[in-house]
Amino acid sequence: MTPMDTNLSGAKLGTVDPMAELKRLRKSIDNIDAALIHMLAERFRCTQTVGALKAEHDLPPADPAREKEQIARLRRLADEADLDPEFAETFLNFVIKEVIRHHEAIAAERGMTP
């Protein structure tokens, strides 16, 4: 026990050394970040294939109805997981912006206007 463990403020954090607790939480954050990076990498592998498929078969690059469904679903999932639905929507838009950038690059490679 260190003097920091005496918990004079009546916090619910108990008698754990705060620096040890911080280290423990950061390890979880690092694990989650690795999972997020790999999930994002896999998502872009899927959207790259979608981009190639759409270019190959002259399918329209954007699908507003699909996007609307995606946003509504992610907001619902976020709400259920106690994540701010606004943040979930902003996050999806952030990712979609990157997808569009990739699709434009695919179209440019094939000499098409996106």
Next chain:
Amino acid sequence: MTPMDTNLSGAKLGTVDPMAELKRLRKSIDNIDAALIHMLAERFRCTQTVGALKAEHDLPPADPAREKEQIARLRRLADEADLDPEFAETFLNFVIKEVIRHHEAIAAERGMTP
């Protein structure tokens, strides 16, 4: 087989119906998005606890050395997973911005300046 399956262009996508393939890919994207939303929800649970811990023990809210390490690690993980490291860094900054917003809200609740 539909006329779209004849693959006249010699694409590597084979003889699969493109709409069926699009549907299949979108199902994967939806699964990945659900995983991302739940990972993000869990990450914010961790950072909320970090915020409370820091406020409780008067630890500095920002830690530039830690952030620098996080960015370097995520860029490396992204590179290994064929994800653009620039995107990974932008993504982390996007998430950290939301974390700071949460921490400011915690500090405001406790009547502190963040």
